[in-house]
Amino acid sequence: MTLSRILPTVVFLALAFLLLLLAPWWVLMVVAFAYGCSRARVSPGFAFWPGLLVGALIYLLGALWYGGGGELPGMLGRVFSLGSAGGLYALTALVGGLSAGAFAMLGAYARAALRPAGVPEPRAY
């Protein structure tokens, strides 16, 4: 995998992280959408996966940073019938991952829809 393929995802990750520190939760979706739009050589279906990975990673690291070592994640895990802190972390990562993945895919579909007629649809790497 070349740097040119990884770099947009790294930029996506960094931008999403910075904006999440400053803006509401839905900014992750906006950034993911932009990321999906920007990926000309990635099929919409495949754009989902880097989105999922980035979203899950950002949410999981954030949850570990703010909740790690404390008792609150475990308590919240029990509030949501997830059993433990691990359950809460998993749910948090899932929500982050799905949010980013879905909107990255949507961005890629939007780009595809706006592509002029006759221009072929990109395939996965």
Added chain:
Amino acid sequence: MTKPNKRPWLKFLLALSGALLLLAVLAVPLSFGESHLPALGCFLNPYEGALRSNDADYWDHDLDLPGLRAPVDVYYDARLVPHIYASSLADLYYVQGYVQAQHRLFQFDITARAAEGRLSEVLGERTRELDLVRRRIGGGRLADQIDSLWKQDAAAYEAVSRYAEGVNAYISQLRPVDYPIEYKLLDFAPEPWSPRSTALVAINMAYTLNFSQDDVANTRIRDRFGLAAYDFLFPQRTDDDAPIIPAGTPFSAEDTALLRAIRSYDDRLLPLVGDATPVRTGLEPSVKGIGSNNWVVGPTRTASGDPLLANDPHLSLTLPSIWFEGELHAEGLNVHGVSLPGVPGITIGFNEDCAWGVTNVGHDVLDWHEVVYTDAAKTRHETGAGTTAPVARRVERIKVRGAEDVVDSVLVTAYGPVVYTDTADARAGLAMDWLTLRQPSAGAIRAFLQLNTASTLQDFIAASQQYEWPAQNMVFANRAGDIALRISGTLPRELPRQGEFVRRVGEPALQGYLASDLNPIAANPPQGYLASANQITTAADYPYPYRGGFDHHRGRRINQLLGNTTGATVADMKRYQLDDYGLLAAETAPQLLALVDRRGLETRALGLLAALEPWRYEYSAEDFAPVIFEEWLAEVDRRTWDEFTPLQRDGAGLRPANWRLSRLLLEDPGSTWFDDQTTPVRENASAIVTAALVAVAPRVDSLNQIKGYAWADLNAPAVSHLTRMPAFSRTGLRIGGRAGALNAQTSTTGPSWRMIVDLSGPTHAEVVYPGGQSGRPGNPHYDDFVDVWAAGQYFAVRLHPREELEASAKTFTKVRFRP
């Protein structure tokens, strides 16, 4: 290689639909029946959601507070107890408000809402019924009246208004990301605080301590069994009483007009009409186990020759705790203790010169009046022979989360509001005459603020005379060696039995209130100690009538212990506060064992008897014998008082106390009360006791087969979060004690603040409460006292000169509040 671009817009629209659906699921709060989930997108976002509610160090930095007049320093000790040093009382209460709000904001909010009848706005339909009742009672209107009274009292108003400003300074600095977790879970925002909100906190305490309403049950029982039986089953005085004010204590004043009226009073008892009321369940049952202990030991009985004072209020055990510990210094005020979050000053504590504590007096101050309307439209009601009064109406709109608003038209009579209108309720159509409503009080704040700076016995008396409700047995001790116990609060001026039963139209009205110098007080008694544990207030030589829900077991036990104590130490006081001895069990278990007919008993029942016989009546957490006794006694109680079952199925239920049963087993085992109403033969105590054992033996024996099962499992003490969410609560505590023991532990109530003050040398104390200073679940200080408390341990505290804290930078964390 690329594929042809087929139907791109259709795919986009499908993806858009999916993404929007996901967005909607994450952006909108979800409801499942009465359960609500916050919008998960924000809630689970780690950068602004739930996990940001728990930054442990959010308080650990200097702050600018424009409302201050001079810098104020707060030193937090390792337990997160703030020691506040201000140059004026105005700044002191400002910062106290700020600091308490920092740690307990949600508790502030929910307490005020509960008193006002606004819980349903955030908790939904499950609290609608409670809100409806509280609105009809009029907690919000009462708070308005108290607020107006405070404005006429400069010292009290400065305290509550500056405190409120401090709370609001905190709220205004609070970003949504910093909200306590409960706000995020329930998806609402804090409201501004005001002196009125503080009044609501006080009203909430009146609901807890001053809201006994047995009139309807009393009336039913009297009408069903007759007055003689009623008096036998529910005596106000018993042979075993150990009054709070020792017999022979002189009363300094006299209400001659009332005494004359009492002597000439014709005791007219009229039956409640239409007593065949249907049933109703679940309406604000009174919380069992609410009560308290306090005592003072004078110099003649202590090892040091200086007084000792102990107090442990038995209240609902919650997280966060009902108490917040703190130390306050300003303008000659130096005080340490606990206060109710939302209220300035220290409620129970000590200063350099004295200490004080409280227990609930428990006199009945809530009466029910029959209401007879003169017309179908209910515009007027009868007040006596040929006299009427108008019925006022006020409309209450209750917002209910996730449901339509409830609009209620409240009828307000000359006696008070008609609180229950559902015809399935025995109290429907009756008017509530509650002292708390009749006499809006500004005095409680003033009394406690004066106690904070008290020194002499005269200071104590002057302060306690300011206090109005809920009436408290206040104990006092000072370094001069004085000890005292005063019944503090407004006491109704009543004729005999007035207010004991539902009051009929035309019955004599309340005579007002006793002058405060008629409140009983004992100071420096010859016995060398004074104690209160919610037993009857006075011996029969006190001439003014009153009644209440008294129990003498704890009072007798502490009098027994203190009466046998000389050279008392703090260690003795701890031992007494933690005493698990059950006096009721000591007097009843031998009777059960003597009366049970062992012939024909199966092996399991015999095994239980063998296990119970060596028991020494200690409700130890890991002992199984208390399980046998309690289960057996409960079954004997159920079978003995089977006549009461039909009267008990709604909110107006009442049964004779265990004391009555115990004495009946001892003194009259052939009593007709032991007859089982469902059998053709006539049972006696032996038959009931034996049948009860046979009935419970299989269940109790099966519990005994569970490895490690003991009293703590049956009693199941817990410290529950205010919202009752199990995840934020502490359950499974291995604690001994019982409601009737000095260590009065039930599943939901118990010693909410244990304090022992030693007035020898610089005043110092041993304290603990079941909770933690932080109200934020998951915070290291959320429940860090619970295990210490459960283990029967204490923290040593004393007043600290500021210089000492400055020199102890490693022990104390300093926060400077700058104007």
